[in-house]
Amino acid sequence: MRPFRISVPASSANIGPGFDSMGLAVNLYLTLEVTESEKWEFTSPSLSSNDNFQDHFIFQIAAKIAERHQTTLPVCKVIETSEIPLARGLGSSASAILAGIELANQACDLHLSSEDKLQYGTEIEGHPDNIAPALFGGLIISTLTGNEINWLQAPALDVDLVIYIPNTELKTEAARQVLPDSYTREHAAAASGISNLVVASLLAGDYELAGKMMEKDMFHESYRSALIPNYDQIRKEAKFYGAYGTVISGAGPTMISFAPKGEGPAITEPLQAILPDYHVSVMKIDMQGLTVEQ
Known part of the structure; x- marks a missing residue:
């Protein structure tokens, strides 16, 4: 497995009255540096030295995605850094979910499409208003009808x-x-x-x-x-x-x-x-x- 680096932006959902359907990606980032290793290592601001890597939310998402595709994650060393504050309304959970999905995608060579990632992320998060802009960037208007996600990226805002x-x-x-x-x-x-x-x-x-x-x-x-x-x-x-x-x-x-x-x-x-x-x-x-x- 070649080393890789995943970067996911923060997002601001709703934009006032676009409740659960509008979101905007902003330039704060969650980053994973991933290399192959002989034993699992997960360095994260949210993990103490006594915590098990299996308790980390991003690892759990990655493991579930790998299992969904009938495979297992290879042993990795993961270094997480994040500029996105937790529980502040800047999509920290959506960024972590996408980071986990992409970790599995790259490490397990799953060849997931963008629509696959959007679908998986929305299933986990419950709605696409943070997931979509964190995945695609920009201002995204999206809606979930049944199991179908429809979305549009607006032109860049000046x-x-x-x-x-x-x-x-x-x-x-x-x-x-x-x-x-x-x-x-x-x-x-x-x-x-x-x-x-x-x-x-x-x-x-x-x-x-x-x-x-x-x-x-x-x-x-x-x-x-x-x-x-x-x-x-x-x-x-x-x-x-x-x-x-x-x-x-x-x-x-x-x-x-x-x-x-x-x-x-x-x-x-x-x-x-x-x-x-x-x-x-x-x-x-x-x-x-x-x-x-x-």
């Missing part, structure tokens, strides 16, 4: 992203629990119209309208906002300093602003001063998605 990552975690399960079990027809129709207009305005390059409509989400943000530290302040201050709009990243607590190209630093500097316990930075949209180097 914007800066400003990301506000707090020190606190928020588990997706907790963020899901505050959502209603159902919506009235009128509510669902209005919420869908807002989501449709966000997509249309992004595709048309009307970022002013997109930002305005992002902040009018009716599917999840109003219910989750109480769980997000400084939610109202971040939206207000980001708008004051020039952002088109600011939304919760995934289930939170990270938030993300869309800003005019080149104007991200003008938002980042004052917001970092206002939010000293946050990591505030200008990010880029990753347009490549999962990559493998050999």
